[in-house]
Amino acid sequence: MIVLTTPFSQSGVKPQLVDPGYTLKSGGNAASLRVDRPGMHYAAEFSLPPMKPDAGRVLAGKLSRARSEGIRVAWPLTGAPQGSAGAPQVDGTDSAGTTLKVKGLTVGYLAREGYWLNVLDADGAHYLHQVQATVRVDALGKATLAVWPPLRCVLANNATVKLTGVQFEGVLSSDVSWEIPANRLFMPPSIVIEEAQ
Numbered sequence: 281m282i283v284l285t286t287p288f289s290q291s292g293v294k295p296q297l298v299d300p301g302y303t304l305k306s307g308g309n310a311a312s313l314r315v316d317r318p319g320m321h322y323a324a325e326f327s328l329p330p331m332k333p334d335a336g337r338v339l340a341g342k343l344s345r346a347r348s349e350g351i352r353v354a355w356p357l358t359g360a361p362q363g364s365a366g367a368p369q370v371d372g373t374d375s376a377g378t379t380l381k382v383k384g385l386t387v388g389y390l391a392r393e394g395y396w397l398n399v400l401d402a403d404g405a406h407y408l409h410q411v412q413a414t415v416r417v418d419a420l421g422k423a424t425l426a427v428w429p430p431l432r433c434v435l436a437n438n439a440t441v442k443l444t445g446v447q448f449e450g451v452l453s454s455d456v457s458w459e460i461p462a463n464r465l466f467m468p469p470s471i472v473i474e475e476a477q
Contacts, residue, residue, distance in 0.1 A: 281449070282346040284339075284353045292327035293356050297429070298474065320429035322408050323474035324448060326353065336458070336466020343456045343471065351473055352406060352449040355396055362395050365443035370399065370435045371422055378412070380425045382441050385417040391425055391443065398442040401433045405477050406442075406449040432477060450475040 298321050304313040331339065343351075364386055371383035380399065385391075395411040412426040454472035461467060 282342050282349050282351045284342065284351065291329040294325040294327075296323045296325075297321075298323050318430070319432060321432065321475040321477070322429075322448070323450070323453070323472060325454075325470050325472045327470045328468040330465045330467050333460075333464055333466055336460075336468065339466070339468055340456075340458055343452065343458075343468075346452045347456060350449065350476065351452050351471075352447050353473065355408065355446040355448045357396060357446065358394075362392075362443050362446075363389060365389055365391070366421060368441040368443060370437060370439040370441060373435070373437050375431060375435050377430050378426055378428060380409070380427045380431065380435075380441070381422070382425055383420070383422045385421045385423055387417055387419055387421055389417040389423075391415050391417070391423060395443060396446045397425075397427070398440075398446050399431065399433075399435055400440040400442070401477070402436060402439070405433075406447050407432060407477055408446070408448055408475065448473060448475075449477075 300319045301316040304315060306312060366386035367384045368382045369384045371381040375381045391411050393411055393414045397409055397411065398406040399409065400406055409427040409429065412428050415423045415425055417423045450473045452471060453474045457469050459467040
C-alpha cells in the first residue's frame with residue numbers, strides 16, 4: 281500500500297458516490313422503483329500542486345507503484361477539525377447496514393452530522409463513511425452512529441474506528457502521467473482513486 285503524506289498533500293478534491301443500484305422508471309404513470317444493491321462506496325479526484333523536481337521524482341515513483349499496490353491519502357475534513365474523539369473501536373459484533381456501534385469515545389463528545397470516519401477491517405483496510413445524525417457520547421464512552429454509505433464488511437469487536445486522521449484508500453483508476461515544463465517544476469496529474477473494498 282502506497283501512503284501519500286506531506287509534502288504530497290492534495291490541493292483540491294472532487295468526491296463522487298459510486299452507486300451500484302439503479303432506478304426502474306415506468307413507461308406509464310406508475311411510480312419509479314428504486315433498487316438498492318450492496319457495495320455503495322466513494323471515488324475521488326485529487327488535484328496535486330506543482331512541486332520541485334526532487335519531490336516530483338519521488339511522487340512519480342509512488343504513483344507508478346500505486347497502480348499495483350493500492351494507495352491511501354489523507355481525507356480533507358471540511359470546516360473545523362472533528363475534535364478529540366478518544367480511541368474509538370467497534371462495540372460488539374452486530375454493527376451492520378447503516379448502524380455503527382462505537383465504544384472508547386471521549387465522554388460527551390459530539391459526533392456531528394457530516395463528520396467523516398474510517399472503519400478498519402481485520403486486514404487494516406480503511407472504509408470511508410459519513411455520520412448521518414448528530415449523537416452525543418454517553419457516560420460509558422459509547423454511541424450508536426448512523427452512517428452512510430452502508431457498512432461493507434463484517435466488523436469484529438474492537439475493530440478500529442477513526443474520527444481523526446481520516447484516510448481514503450483504494451485503487452488508482454486514472455492514468456499515471458506527469459509533465460515537466462521548461463521551468464523544471466514537476467506538474468503532477470489529477471489522480472482518481474476509487475475504494476476497492
